[in-house]
Amino acid sequence: xxxxxxxxxxxxxMRKNIxxxxxxxxxxxxxxxxPEMTKEIVCTDHSECLYSMQLAILKEAECKxxxxxxxxxxxxxxxxxxxxxxxxxxxxxxxxxxAKMVAGDHTTLLHTGAYQITPKGLDxxxxxxxxxxxxxRFGQQKAISETLKTNSTRSLYTAWGALIISCxxxxxGAIRIHQLDQKISSHTTMEKRINTTDIELGKLRGKNDxxxxxxxxxxxxxxxxxxxxxDDTHQTKKKER
Numbered sequence: 536x537x538x539x540x541x542x543x544x545x546x547x548x549m550r551k552n553i554x555x556x557x558x559x560x561x562x563x564x565x566x567x568x569x570p571e572m573t574k575e576i577v578c579t580d581h582s583e584c585l586y587s588m589q590l591a592i593l594k595e596a597e598c599k600x601x602x603x604x605x606x607x608x609x610x611x612x613x614x615x616x617x618x619x620x621x622x623x624x625x626x627x628x629x630x631x632x633x634a635k636m637v638a639g640d641h642t643t644l645l646h647t648g649a650y651q652i653t654p655k656g657l658d659x660x661x662x663x664x665x666x667x668x669x670x671x672r673f674g675q676q677k678a679i680s681e682t683l684k685t686n687s688t689r690s691l692y693t694a695w696g697a698l699i700i701s702c703x704x705x706x707x708g709a710i711r712i713h714q715l716d717q718k719i720s721s722h723t724t725m726e727k728r729i730n731t732t733d734i735e736l737g738k739l740r741g742k743n744d745x746x747x748x749x750x751x752x753x754x755x756x757x758x759x760x761x762x763x764x765x766d767d768t769h770q771t772k773k774k775e776r
């Protein structure tokens with residue numbers, strides 16, 4: 536089980552995060568003796584057992600851990616390997632600490648390894664932190680740029696859609712205006728025809744009145760009678776003047 540779990544924990548991936556954690560902590564403690572008993576080991580000036588402290592460090596270092604319970608010795612040894620690598624690089628130094636192991640009624644005093652950051656490690660850790668911050672800001676700016684690009688594309692499509700709709704409305708408006716112009720022109724022509732008809736009708740009515748007056752005058756005019764003798768036969772002929 537230990538070998539299977541060990542294969543799932545990468546020491547190389549922990550170094551940078553462990554170095555960054557040394558900026559936040561006074562030290563990181565491991566034990567050289569009884570690594571399998573870290574659940575019973577309590578360091579001086581700490582209330583938690585060494586196992587809980589080391590497990591919290593691995594989780595804070597974003598180390599990928601097996602899903603099942605991890606052997607205490609595996610956590611201690613993996614953390615010790617990462618810290619020893621930092622010591623070999625001059626980024627950390629190893630000091631001594633004190634702890635006690637309580638097993639039933641028996642208490643054993645132990646010496647532990649307490650790792651602290653060096654000035655060189657401090658400089659490297661700050662640069663790494665600055666690099667991570669820059670990457671984080673770059674990622675945020677990239678996400679913002681992608682969002683703005685997406686919004687700009689949507690705005691462009693919206694603008695094109697609005698332009699097409701506006702052009703369509705303009706075309707329909709022009710057609711409607713043309714139809715209204717034709718109706719107005721037709722109405723004007725019809726009014727002219729009605730006015731012309733009214734004038735002609737007035738003229739006809741005037742002529743009709745004249746004819747009526749002439750007819751009335753003829754009715755009231757007297758008729759002369761002339762007697763003409765032809766072959767001893769009298770015939771009467773009425774002439775109208």
